[in-house]
Amino acid sequence: MxxxxxxxxxxxxxxxxxxxxxxxxxxxxxxxxxxxxxxxxxxxxxxxxxxxxxxxxxxxxxxxxxxxxxxxxxxxxxxxxxxxxxxxxxxxxxxxxxxxxxxxxxxxxxxxxxxxxxxxxxxxxxxxEKALIEQTLAGSVKVLTEVLAQLNPTIFGKAMRAKRWCDRIAGPIGYPHPWELGLAALLAPIGYVSLPPDILARLGEDKALQPLERDVVRRTPEVARNLISHIPRLEQVAQIVYLQYRDYDGSGFPADGPQGQDIPLGSRILRILNDLGKIVESDLVVQQHFEELRQKPKRYDLALLDKIELALADIDPSYDQSTFPEGTEHDIYLKHLRMGDFLMTDIETRDGHVLLTHGNYVSEVQLQRLRVFQKLHQFHEPIRIRRGGGGTGAEE
Structure with a gap:
């Protein structure tokens, strides 16, 4: 040297x-x-x-x-x-x-x-001193991420995807410390280590939880904060993770937390990316995903949502009316249903109740109603839909 x-x-x-x-x-x-x-x-x-x-x-x-x-x-x-x-x-x-x-x-x-x-x-x-802190930091983060990867590979995979999203948006939105944002996304679900195996398994499979189970999951950011805050130089990351489910209007977890612009920028970003991760099937993010998020405007910093959309959203060819004027057909699970999709099959519960019939376009109200029913009932899946072609009402 x-x-x-x-x-x-x-x-x-x-x-x-x-x-x-x-x-x-x-x-x-x-x-x-x-x-x-x-x-x-x-x-x-x-x-x-x-x-x-x-x-x-x-x-x-x-x-x-x-x-x-x-x-x-x-x-x-x-x-x-x-x-x-x-x-x-x-x-x-x-x-x-x-x-x-x-x-x-x-x-x-x-x-x-x-x-x-x-x-x-x-x-x-x-x-x-800096080298010692960085080595301690790197080693501690490595241990936590390995624990999460072993605990549930599916949840860890989603955290890795959120980190990739953070890496893409940090520059365009002017995030002051990009490493901090990416690390917060990666460690955001570390609080799941406190969950019983059965709840953790259902989370990994996106299955519905009972009210008491949802309350337990809701408090995992507090566990995450307590774990992360013991690592040198990660105090801010711990706070970002703690407030990741704090809504922009002041609701959400924790009940007595900040609201609006007082919520750390990193937490406002994770609030958006957490919900985006629930409706995105792969790394491909399209404008229609953000349209779905906007149905709950009180949750998010809407100006920030616009910036993230500009940085992340690609054009979905199945919505390109000039290339696919008649639309394209897809077999999908209900969690991937979007406004404007044309139903080729009925949406029916396992016990025979038809919620939406084929031959109609899915409206905003219908999609919201379906999301509520999904928490209470099991449906026959996948369903057949036609996507694209520009339709907004009943098929002619």
Whole structure:
């Protein structure tokens, strides 16, 4: 592993050449003539353990430069070298530029060497702690995801799909920490470890639950939060998961949680993706899925729903009237039925009750009524439907 590099920045090229001669063999170092060259080097991929910057430079002073370096390379230790050591300069340097040490010009070689050596030790402390936390984090997450995968592969598969969706939408919606969102989606169902095997099995098969069982499942985000919050740096992820079923209008779980824009952005996203995952059969997401979600507008941040639709929804060719003017026929399960589908067979319960007859298009009201009945009755499935062709009423 290469020794950490120290960057000296000054607009005086002669001063930089003098530093090279005086410090040769003491450090592995680089130089930049002025702040713009220093920033360009960092943006091009150069990594520095310590950055020693002159205060008075054109284009950008040392305080501004070190503040910019802190944004581009947060682990880099900043130091200031100046011939104008007034109190105001020192305060600005420390407060704005995250300065570790402050040197006056002219600076004796021994003082500079001692200070830079301390900066290198500080860098080693920072990076060692960061590596330890990241290894702990990665190991803890790996254990939790493996537990979930062993517990129920179907539920784990849905969590992985939700994470892929998060990876796709994070950029377009401007999510500040994409890794956080993806991790929250992956760990969202980890609270299911507290469920009895029979309830877990029915969840994996999308089977209806009894009221008491639904209440038990409803509280699993609290279990998930308690598990995740013990992992370093995942406090925010734990809160996102805890509020994943909090409705935008203030209903949902937990009963006393925030509402509207006070709900964390990640939780508002998971609220949408959780319900989307219940109606999407594969990785293909289409506009009609979002039309179905909009039937319950109080649940979601609708502006966010629009953004997620733009980022995720593809065009379903079975709804393309120009390509399929007569529609296409499909055998589907009831959970995949959509508004506008034309029924080729009756929708009938196992005990012989016909809820919807063939020869009709499915309306919004009928679809909502069917969803209620599905919680109480078993139906003959699959059913035959025709999808596409643009019909909205009874067949002519």
């Amino acid at each position: 290469e020794d950490p590099v120290v960057l000296f920045v000054d607009d005086d090229e002669n001063l930089l050449m003098g530093l090279k001669r005086r410090l040769r063999g003491k450090f592995n170092f680089d130089t930049a003539i002025g702040p713009l060259e220093a920033i360009a080097k960092i943006k091009d991929g150069a990594r520095y353990a310590v950055c020693v910057a002159d205060m008075r430079m054109p284009e950008m002073d040392g305080v501004q430069l070190l503040a910019e370096v802190a944004k581009l390379s947060p682990d880099t230790v900043g130091m200031m070298l100046t011939g104008n050591a007034d109190q105001k300069t020192a305060v600005e340097a420390i407060n704005q530029g995250r300065i570790f040490r402050f040197f006056n010009k002219p600076c004796e070689d021994d003082e500079l060497i001692t200070g830079v050596s301390a900066g290198l030790r500080q860098y080693q402390l920072i990076t060692a």
